[in-house]
Amino acid sequence: MPRIPLVPLHWHLPAHPTSVRRARHAVTASLPHALRPDLGDDLGLLTSELVTNAILHGADGKDGDLIELVLWPADGHYWLAVSDPGNGKPALAHPSTDAENGRGLLLVDHIAAAWTVRPRPTRGTSVVAGLSYR
Incomplete structure (x- = not known):
């Protein structure tokens, strides 16, 4: 019999700056307790950067815009x-040293074992990043 995978965790949050903290907390609190010391900080930072980028660059400012988060373990990664x-x-951007922003994906690139950008089947964009836990 095949091993049944875990069901991914899934959240929808308003495309509003207050959602960054909520997303970070939801994702890190969902980690198994044994993995929080190793993955919690990095996963929290990834969540903050990706949700912030989605709100600033992917939402069009309409009240109904939602940011979707999905978290799942697979192949030794979260x-x-x-x-x-x-x-x-x-x-990826390479901002000047005095620029006040533009470093979010540089952090993602540095922390994540792998990451990519994928178009959604119907509308929108997803950024997927993985952290190794082995």
Whole structure:
């Protein structure tokens, strides 16, 4: 009989700055207690950066815009997908040393074992990042 995988955790949050803290807390609190010391800080940072980017660059400011988060373990990683209704393709930037922003995906690139950007089947964009727990 095949091993049945865990059901991914799934949240919808308003595309509003207050959702960044809620998302970070929900995701890190969902980790098994034994993994929180190793993954909690990095997963919290990934969540904050990806949700912030989704709100700033992927939502169009309508009241009904939602950010979707999905968290699941697979292949020795915890995977986080953050999706927004926008059609942009997030890309690494290399801001000047005096720039006040533009470093979010650089942090994601440094922390994550792997990450990618995927278009959604109907509308929007997802950024998927994985952290190794082995």
